Structures are given as structure tokens and as C-alpha cells.
Amino acid sequence: MLEAHIEKAFPGGFRIDAAFRTGAGRVTALFGPSGAGKSSIANAVAGLIAPDSGRVILDGEVLFDSAAGIDLPPERRRIGYVFQDARLFPHLTVSANLDYGLRRTPQHLRRVLRDQVIDLLAIGHLLGRRPGRLSGGEKSRVAFGRAVLSSPRLLVFDEPLASLDAARKAEILPFIERLRDELAIPTIYVSHAIEEILRLADDVGVLEAGRVLRAGPTVETLNAGNIVHADMGDPGSVIEACIAEADAGDGLTALALDGGRLFVPKLGNARTGALVRLRIRARDVAIARERPAGLSILNVLPARVKSVEDGPAAQADVALDVGAPLWARITRRSARELALAPGAEVYALIKSVAIDRGN
């Protein structure tokens, strides 16, 4: 387990003062907008930058302690680091890149098998090439392999997908999931993309302006704050639900919520009983006082209003309870005309759903 308290002032006035620990699960995410200090914190954990003060403790070993004057150099921390740019050594072949950390790991500390990693990442056919001849996605996979082959005690992914296009991201994410599931190395995953967090992270620390706002299990933590933090950029809510019926007919999958069933386009690898995480944008949720009839919207769930807050411009953000927390963003006029107040019984009309994790 990692326990860190990092304080650092940067020229220009930006300041990090963040304390967090990894959760019980395998993957702990550091989530926040660009410039929140996520990467600096990851760098400080790995020993690539020195905090002004604080402590970093990994599995009971003190890696950094400003008060005690301890600052282990990165090569003695045994923390694997995957950078946003793959940073493969251009003068070495893929094979030699993979071996770089492996060779420097003493025999008795090696936990990860070379062949297994090559297999998991499907990079066997690339071994003889140099990084200059690899595509972006291939570089990422080799960088993952190089980091895990050093048998790290902790793996840090620092926005590993940020420089890839959407198609490459979709191609690479399953490989990260495979590493997580097969190798079980405790991981810190730094990202500003909520879909990656939902898909990968068991726990999350939400960062803003160099501080940890909230931390804890992913779904609860992302829903805990106000609407803006619940979904960076595109406000909404995060729901974890069980697949009630993988094939509910008409190409749909049914998810079970306490308040009823939610129908989504059929999930490719869905199994009945599996948990999925989904995101529902606040602007995709409408509210009705009565159960509407003759409507094309499939998902109509009975809901209870928890709160009504003024949103940006003419909008109001309504917190609903449908057996799970659900945000709706409607106009203030509608809120007034429907007389929405805490406790009111209404119906939530959900226009679309994004699924982020099926496991």
C-alpha cells in the first residue's frame, strides 16, 4: 500500500498539498482536470521530482521523508512508470527495451514472466524492431511491458492514453485491463478522462488545484461532490449496475436498478449478473410529473427529487434518486413550473447512456 503526503511549491505560485493512500483494490486513480497536479504527484511518488516536504511510504518502506532526510533515488524505489509518451529507448530494439528493467531486477525479486507479458500484450512479432518503426499503439504496449517486467511493487500509469486518438485508446485499454487482471500489480492510474477511470479504477482520488478533494471507492466518490465534479467537462452521474438480462430482446441489455430496469444497447460481452458502470449525462435526463404515455424514450424510471440547485445560465441541476443517484439538468423555468422541490415524486426520462465498464 502506498501512503503519500506531498507538498511542493512551483515557480509561478502553483502549489501542491496532497495527501492520499491507495485503496484496497488494485487500481487507484488520480483524477482531475489538466493542471491539477496529478502528474507532479506521480513524479514525486516515483522519485523523479523531490517534494519540498512530506512523506512517501510504500509497503511500509519509507521512500521519502523530508523530516528524516530520506529520499531514495528512483532506481531504488522499484516503482514502474508508464509515461504519457512511451519513452522507449530509440537505440535499442523492442526486445532490449523490454529487458532493460528486467536485467536490473535481481533474480529473487522477479515476479513477472517475460513470455507471459509478451503474450498478454501481443508484442511477440515486434521484438526485433526498433521503436522508430512502431505505431503509437505498439509503442504504448511495449512501454507497458517494459515497466511491468521490472517487477515493480507499484505501477504508475501517467495519462498513458492521452496522446492517442480515440480508436487507439479503445485498442489499448483492454491491454491495461489484462495487465491489471493477470499480473495484479498495485497500480496508480493518472488521468483526466472519466471513461478510463470508470473502466479501470477501483478507487479514486479527485484532485483540483493541487489538493485531494475526495477519495474513496470510484462510483461513490465520483457521485459525492457537486455536479461539476461528478463528471469533468460534461456533468452527469455515474451508476454501477448489475446486468439483469444480457439479452433482453430487440438488441437490448437490461440493467437492474433498485427503482426498475434500465435498457441499454446490447453489450458485446455481457453476462447476466455482471457489474457494469455507466455514465448518464445530466442533459440527457428529462423530468416528468406524471408517467408519460406515447413516448419514444425507453427508460422511464420513478424518481424522488433530492435537491434543486441553480446551474449555469438559465439551468437548474436536479438531484434525483432512482435507486441510484441521478442528476438532471433542466431549465429553471421547467423546475418552477413542475414545482420541483426536495421529496417530490417524479419520473426520470433517460435519453441515452454511456457504458464504461463491463467486467
Next chain:
Amino acid sequence: MDILALSALEREALALSLRVALWCVAISLPFGVLCAWVLARCAFPGKSLLDGVIHLPLVLPPVVVGYALLMLFGRQGPLGSWLSAVFGVEIAFTWKGAVVASAVMAFPLLVRAIRLSIEAVDPGLEAAARTLGAGRWGVLFTVTLPLAWPGILTGMVLAFARSLGEFGATITFVSNIPGETRTLPLALYGLSQVPGSETAALRLVIISTALAFTALIASEILAARIRKRLAA
């Protein structure tokens, strides 16, 4: 084909010049790499002073450098008497002195070329190597220097060529002794003082030019190969 055959004097001067230049590069390279790395990658007080001292031979008159070396390495000089007493090595007025003189004169060129190429190496790659378990020295030898290799080669050729052409510091420090310190430029200088040896002097000019040119071309070819390998 007699015109292509080298005279005894030419052979001697050429062999000596090559020996001095090769030793000059061999001896100054480790120090040059170290200084270049320190200047490129370390921050410490007095860094600009070190930078200045290294570049001093570039701006000082060579005679001044030669005379300073004579004071340091002469029989009475602090370093010269120590080397003589401890190792029995004489520097002044020997070909070893010629090596020292040209090494000092070539040092700034060597360091500058290597420093530039080290600065061009992405520090991110070095950080990545550290997280993979390599210490500072390991990173230097497995990442930094291999990637800086074209620049190191350039520096070596520059130092080699500078050593071939070294005159002022050499003649002041180790004099012009046939077979010991009379390198190509010194032999040429000697001939230029003797009336009627224009042809002999011209031959030395051609030999010197051909030598320097060959070194330059060879390094270009090598550097191009290395760059191609790094890019592939």
C-alpha cells in the same frame, strides 16, 4: 612513382603527428565526456567558472598556454617534478608533452561538441531509465552516451584535427626536436625557414590537408550511419 614516396623526414613527421593526435583524443575523451555531461546535466555553483576554464585555450594565445604548461610540467614545475619523482615520467620536451599541449588546446572543441549532443538527448528517456532501475552512471552509459554518440564522434574528429594542426603551444612547451616533437606543422615551419625548400614544404602542406580531410570524411560517413541506425 617517386613523387608519391614519402621522404624519411615526411614519414617521421607524419607518424609522430598521427601518434600525438591519437593519444590526444584517447586521453582527453574520458575527461571531455565527463566535463560535457557535468555541464549539460548538473547544476552547481561555479558552473560558469568551470565552463570558462574549459574554454580558456580557445581565447588565449597558444604561446601563453604553452608557456603555462612549461611552468607546470617543466622539471622545476609542480606537476613536472611530481610526475618525474613518482612515475619517472618526463613530459616537457618529449612527444608526451606534445600530446598534453594538443589535448589542452583541443579540449574546448571536444567538450563543446559532446555537450551539445548530450543536451539534445531527451531527459525524459533518462528519467525512464532511472525508474527501470538504472543508476546515474548506468543511465549515462546505456542511454545518454549511446544517443549522444554522433556528437561524441564529431568532437573526437575535431580534437584529432586540432591536434594535427597544433603549433604554438607545442613549440613553446616541447620545442621542435626531430623525431620527438617535430610534428607536421613544426616540420613545415622548419622548412619554411630554410631557403630553397618550397617543394618539400608544399608536399607537407598536401599531406596535412589530405590527412585532415580524410578524418573529416570518415567521421561524416560514420555519423550518417549512426544516425540512420538510430532513426530506424
